[in-house]
Amino acid sequence: MDINRLHVLSQTPSLANHFISELRDVTVQKDSLRFRRNLERLGEVMAYKISETLPYAPQTIQTPLAQTQQTLLQEFPVLATVLRAGLPFHQGFLNYFDHSTSAFVGAYRVEGGRKLSVHLDYMATPHLEDKILILVDPMLATGKSLVLTYKDMLGFGTPKRIIIAAIIASPEGVAHVQEQIPEAELWLGALDEQLDHQSYIVPGLGDAGDLAFGEKNSKVQ
Numbered sequence: 218m219d220i221n222r223l224h225v226l227s228q229t230p231s232l233a234n235h236f237i238s239e240l241r242d243v244t245v246q247k248d249s250l251r252f253r254r255n256l257e258r259l260g261e262v263m264a265y266k267i268s269e270t271l272p273y274a275p276q277t278i279q280t281p282l283a284q285t286q287q288t289l290l291q292e293f294p295v296l297a298t299v300l301r302a303g304l305p306f307h308q309g310f311l312n313y314f315d316h317s318t319s320a321f322v323g324a325y326r327v328e329g330g331r332k333l334s335v336h337l338d339y340m341a342t343p344h345l346e347d348k349i350l351i352l353v354d355p356m357l358a359t360g361k362s363l364v365l366t367y368k369d370m371l372g373f374g375t376p377k378r379i380i381i382a383a384i385i386a387s388p389e390g391v392a393h394v395q396e397q398i399p400e401a402e403l404w405l406g407a408l409d410e411q412l413d414h415q416s417y418i419v420p421g422l423g424d425a426g427d428l429a430f431g432e433k434n435s436k437v438q
């Protein structure tokens with residue numbers, strides 16, 4: 218993949234690093250309201266950074282006093298996210314891309330250590346043909362959730378541009394996405410060291426879905 222397709226926010230010192238540090242910090246992350254709000258704040262920061270790369274065109278605006286030319290987004294991207302942990306991050310994107318439509322996907326990782334599999338069981342999406350698609354999920358671990366999600370979404374049309382936004386990624390996950398979706402542009406908060414034997418990102422932050430919404434119980438049979 219072209220290096221210009223990989224952007225890592227933490228490589229440029231900014232407030233984003235504070236939000237990421239709070240997500241990681243084992244004491245601060247116990248405050249689930251703050252955890253969700255930090256996911257959302259990073260969604261807002263990333264939406265703004267990505268907005269600088271989208272196409273704009275001049276438009277005439279009528280103020281109460283006169284007409285003025287403004288340079289405005291030509292089109293709003295479709296925002297897609299993976300449940301559950303994606304929800305607060307997605308909200309941050311939607312706060313800024315307020316005219317966007319949204320897609321939601323239900324996907325979950327099934328225990329299997331380094332060979333885990335991902336099950337996808339719900340999808341609601343607008344048409345994607347010729348759209349700019351931003352796929353947002355805070356964690357890019359093995360990359361299987363995002364790759365499976367994107368491949369399934371192609372059944373609803375082929376986007377003209379695909380941007381993947383994640384807050385914390387592993388090198389293995391990035392490599393999997395680059396191999397399976399070479400056309401994707403990747404925006405990351407931080408690129409971490411590795412995956413552990415259960416395919417959690419190290420140093421990472423733990424389980425983003427559980428920290429945001431509480432621990433999952435196994436299904437009652």
Ligand SMILES: O=P(O)(O)OC[C@H]1O[C@H](OP(=O)(O)OP(=O)(O)O)[C@H](O)[C@@H]1O
Pocket residue numbers: 299300301302303324325326335354355356357358359360361362363390416424425426427
């Ligand atoms: O790159 P991968 O190895 O596929 O892992 C990443 C996935 O893990 C998390 O979801 P999880 O399956 O924990 O579900 P949850 O959000 O409901 O907790 C996260 O939100 C991603 O969707």
Ligand SMILES: O=c1cc[nH]c(=O)[nH]1
Pocket residue numbers: 302356358416417418419421422423424425426
């Ligand atoms: O480290 C990880 C990997 C997948 N999902 C998470 O929430 N955390």
Ligand SMILES: [Mg+2]
Pocket residue numbers: 302424425426427
């Ligand atoms: Mg989880």
